[in-house]
Amino acid sequence: EVQLVESGGGLVKPGGSLRLSCAASGFAFNYAWMSWVRQAPGKGLEWVGRIKSKTDGGTTDYAAPVKGRFTISRDDSENTLFLQMNSLKTEDTAVYYCTTAGGSNWGQGTLVTVSS
């Protein structure tokens, strides 16, 4: 059974940093392209970014609002996806979901609140 479990969310002040993790199991993580999607309270879904598998180059792409502030990385030896978030803004407050890039599988989400 495919499982994606996010962790690392919490309350952080504007300008601060946070690192989210997503533990994957039940599929060949090292071959999977993975994405992060977020959802602000009461709002719609917003694509954050994607990382390709290392066999496909391991490159990343980001949505304009987070480019230069967020970094996606992966540790295939630990089947774990990461989202490093720097220079956080209040508008980054959202539930952050880890997903397989095709959208077939989603984690339960982790809440990030950016507030002073």
Next chain:
Amino acid sequence: QSALTQPASVSGSPGQSITISCTGTISDVGGYNYVSWYQQYPGKAPKLMIYDVSNRPSGVSNRFSGSKSGNTASLTISGLQAEDEADYYCSSHTSSNTRVFGGGTRLTVL
């Protein structure tokens, strides 16, 4: 990259069919056959219902179907059931090698 345009809400009675539209541009919906549709219940993670415009993942009811014409994709739900009441989102690949979501549509089953 602007969000794709969806109606804020649609409604229908049990047994009826409804269609949700998703309008983009030639740089996203119109340029690629990589449109997906998601169903989301309150407080839950989204679920993939349609991928690559018209393909259904295993386990998704055949009451759900997808199509595309020009820059507009559509999700049709036939034989509407109470359990279909949820939020629906479209998503497309873009020419910037990113993805973009629609604003979401709240489906109400009357």
